[in-house]
Every structure is written in C-alpha cells, then in structure tokens.
Amino acid sequence: MGGLVVVGVDGSASGLAAVEEAAREARWRGATLRVVHAFIWDRMHVPLGPPSYGPPGGGLRNAAARLLAEAVERAAATAPEVEVVSAVVSGEPLTVLGTESRGAELVVVGSRGMGGFVGLLVGSTAVHLAAHGRCPVLVVRERSHSGGPVLVGVDGSPASEAAVDFAFAEAALRGTGVLALHAYTPWNAPLPPPQDPSMPYANPPGALTEAEERLLAEALAGRRATYPGVPVEHEVVRADTRKALIEASGSAQILVVGARGRGGFKGLLLGSVSQAMLHHADCPVAVVRKSGAGV
Incomplete structure (x- = not known):
C-alpha cells in the first residue's frame, strides 16, 4: 500500500473513463493517483498563451490546464478519499508515460485518444505502453463492467x-x-x-x-x-x-x-x-x- 497509480489524460472520452478506473484502482490499493497530461506543443514552436485577439483563457497552455482540471475533478468524484496529484509534463505521450511507468505500480490509459483515427479500436499510445511500460498497463475503453471475475x-x-x-x-x-x-x-x-x-x-x-x-x-x-x-x-x-x-x-x-x-x-x-x-x-x-x- 501507499504506492502510485498513474493515469494519462488527453481530454478524450476513453481518457476520462481511464481516470475513473485509475481512481478506483488507487482507492483499492491505498495509493496516490497521479494524473498526467503530455504537452507536446512547447516543442512545436507555436504560440502557447492566449492570442491577443482572443479571450484571456484561450491558448494551448490554458487548454491543457482545463483538461487536467476536468480529469482531477472526475477522479475526486469517483474516489473522494484518494490523494490526487497532477502534472502537465513536456513531451510526447509515449515517452512521458513510459518514464512515468518507472515509478508506478500501475499505469492506466484510455484505449484511444484524441488523435486516433476514426474507427480505430486502440491507439498507438496504449499499444506502445503495453509493450514497453516498466509496470503493468491497464487499457480502458469508454465502457466497463462492474461485475464478473x-x-x-x-x-x-x-x-x-x-x-x-x-x-x-x-x-x-x-x-x-x-x-x-x-x-x-x-x-x-x-x-x-x-x-x-x-x-x-x-x-x-x-x-x-x-x-x-x-x-x-x-x-x-x-x-x-x-x-x-x-x-x-x-x-x-x-x-x-x-x-x-x-x-x-x-x-x-x-x-x-x-x-x-x-x-x-x-x-x-x-x-x-x-x-x-x-x-x-x-x-x-x-x-x-x-x-x-x-x-
């Protein structure tokens, strides 16, 4: 007990389902839940803040903060007793979550993220982590079963x-x-x-x-x-x-x-x-x- 469960989020429906599953896993294990968003845009040489002609809450960095806040709120609603920490980490998802897996007892991800092709059942991030993660990797779809073995x-x-x-x-x-x-x-x-x-x-x-x-x-x-x-x-x-x-x-x-x-x-x-x-x-x-x- 007292370990770390990591969940990767990107704002997708399956990513939010993964947050709920990860919160339950953290509760069962007596672990801390770490909610992570991989932020690639600071390496793309594009503006990160709100545009001068747009609302002050606009921009890529604020968008990342909002989706992370939504994920943390979803986790707290699912398992209020679990300690939740969060981070926006610079890098692409495969590298970021692979690194996070080194210190975790479980990494949870959605089956398909925002960048997946329509109709694709499972995305490259999930497959890559399953192959390369340094701890067990749990891949979650938007639906899950509450009963059964x-x-x-x-x-x-x-x-x-x-x-x-x-x-x-x-x-x-x-x-x-x-x-x-x-x-x-x-x-x-x-x-x-x-x-x-x-x-x-x-x-x-x-x-x-x-x-x-x-x-x-x-x-x-x-x-x-x-x-x-x-x-x-x-x-x-x-x-x-x-x-x-x-x-x-x-x-x-x-x-x-x-x-x-x-x-x-x-x-x-x-x-x-x-x-x-x-x-x-x-x-x-x-x-x-x-x-x-x-x-």
Whole structure:
C-alpha cells in the first residue's frame, strides 16, 4: 500500500473513463493517483498563451490546464478519499508515460485518444505502453463492467506467471474471483513425451488434454494458499486462444494477459494474443510483463 497509480489524460472520452478506473484502482490499493497530461506543443514552436485577439483563457497552455482540471475533478468524484496529484509534463505521450511507468505500480490509459483515427479500436499510445511500460498497463475503453471475475489468460510462459500473480492480487483488491482460462490447439501446444519410447509419435487418447490441464494446475499452484479469500475457477478449452479470451471477456471485470506468451517470437515485446485483446476484448485489459523485464 501507499504506492502510485498513474493515469494519462488527453481530454478524450476513453481518457476520462481511464481516470475513473485509475481512481478506483488507487482507492483499492491505498495509493496516490497521479494524473498526467503530455504537452507536446512547447516543442512545436507555436504560440502557447492566449492570442491577443482572443479571450484571456484561450491558448494551448490554458487548454491543457482545463483538461487536467476536468480529469482531477472526475477522479475526486469517483474516489473522494484518494490523494490526487497532477502534472502537465513536456513531451510526447509515449515517452512521458513510459518514464512515468518507472515509478508506478500501475499505469492506466484510455484505449484511444484524441488523435486516433476514426474507427480505430486502440491507439498507438496504449499499444506502445503495453509493450514497453516498466509496470503493468491497464487499457480502458469508454465502457466497463462492474461485475464478473478477473479473467486471466494462462499459457505457462514467464509473462503468464506474472499475469497470474497480478490477477490474484487484483481479484483480492476488487473482492471478486479469478477465472483462469487456458486455451490450446494441437498446433500451439507441445506434444507430451510418448509413453512408449519405441513409438516416438504414439500417445494415448487424451494425452494432450491432460498435459494442458496439468500446465494450468501448475500455473495456479500456491496461489490459493496466498489468496485464500479469492474464489478460483479454471477452464481448459481446445480452441483458438484469442477467440476464447475475447468470448470470456464479455462477462469479466478485467482481463489480464502476459505481454508475450509461449508461442511468441523471441525478442518480440508484445505478442499476438495480447495485441488482439487490446483491440477486441470487451472489458479493460491489463498487460503484464514478466518480472524484471525492462527496455
């Protein structure tokens, strides 16, 4: 407790939804909420103050102060007991929020900002932070769910292990349960070793399913003891991981995924599953990198 939750704001509807979610996260964690607006205009060599022919409250700098004040007011209305600090920070959003993530336990952003293309489901800032942030990144759409479990995608990778830890901690904070979902197909699951070494490709029926169920059980081992008050459901499905998680996200408060799963290319910072969740999940998405991962 006593940490820092950072939220980036730009005046967009999803940015204000992110402020509300960040305020709740700060309340649950007993953390301070830091509301940040990245101000790029002082590097563009354009006038920042009010024009001589316009109202005294005009100009880019005053506009930034107003949107920051609106965000702080929204945070205070959502969680009055949370300490809120704010700052206009010079720089472009990707760099500013990446730097802010170094001292935070969670960074929250809207899925699409003011500069996004019409119809784009998630913007470049959210994707970049999910890949490069130094702490978990929570991406929020304009709509969110108040009920349901914390859904976590599990595949046995190091990032998935970190995601499971985050999901259980988040469920404890929210007073809800965890739904741990592992989806596999014969194409993305390693074959278990054959029981008969003389027949290297022979496995009894159901061996692959049993191996994947064992993977999920091992990934959850110990968490029930650490979080005895968190109800846990687990599900192993033979299906495309992206489709399974998107479908399950419709009844979840939040979806937690690792930044890169066991099937990702080495060196890739953000895998195809986590990217698909950012674009298509029906609830806020938290992307968690493995412990110690940095850029």
